[in-house]
């Protein structure tokens with residue numbers, strides 16, 4: 625079937641001219657990307673505008689579609705059917721996991737991780753661009769496996785509490801080093817980084833459909849997550865600082881402070897959940913269509 629061409633220096637591997645109808649004869653064109661710029665004739669997959677001379681990060685001047693979507697010639701439709709079915713299955717599990725995440729946070733995380741695991745399997749016999757590979761592997765090991773680690777931590781804590789280990793647990797948390805709390809926070813922070821990598825990698829898959837709207841949605845989702853993390857960090861950091869400086873009326877024991885913080889977190893988490901669900905549901909539909917296509 626298809627042969628693997630070794631990467632040429634200065635040329636992005638895995639991104640080859642798409643087979644497009646019209647005046648440009650496919651095959652005769654060399655790889656059109658040099659140093660992040662289109663250097664040969666390449667038609668926009670949406671409107672067939674010639675994207676030559678444009679930067680890979682630019683958008684089509686005619687229809688606004690991302691240039692990289694047209695530049696990615698390795699469309700998912702030409703990938704092996706069993707691998708495409710794996711992607712579709714992964715997207716299905718990811719969507720189910722996100723649905724479950726409110727109110728069943730940890731079962732939801734576990735199911736989502738299974739989805740990420742399926743979504744990040746390497747495509748057989750494909751010369752994958754180095755950056756795409758880094759995001760795929762980060763998503764797989766940090767997002768997929770990291771999620772499983774925090775579920776184990778949660779389960780461990782639950783078992784410790786249920787088996788009458790409350791006193792031991794409290795001793796561990798409050799009298800010595802707060803090992804569990806630190807581990808808990810670090811594991812969650814690392815996992816969120818894995819998720820940010822996931823949204824970046826799933827954008828690559830969307831570009832390969834090619835589906836510009838879905839790719840743009842994943843970029844927006846990534847930004848939403850970054851903003852949410854920043855806002856939560858600033859609010860919690862400020863509250864912690866005010867409590868330490870005794871500037872908060874009622875101090876750390878004030879029920880109003882706890883209520884306000886819970887409400888703010890609830891609003892942020894719910895908005896993030898709605899945004900994520902919308903994008904992963906769309907992705908599941910798109911990848912299902914790609915899998916069913918031939």
Ligand SMILES: [Zn+2]
Nearest residue numbers: 668671684687
């Ligand atoms: Zn266009």
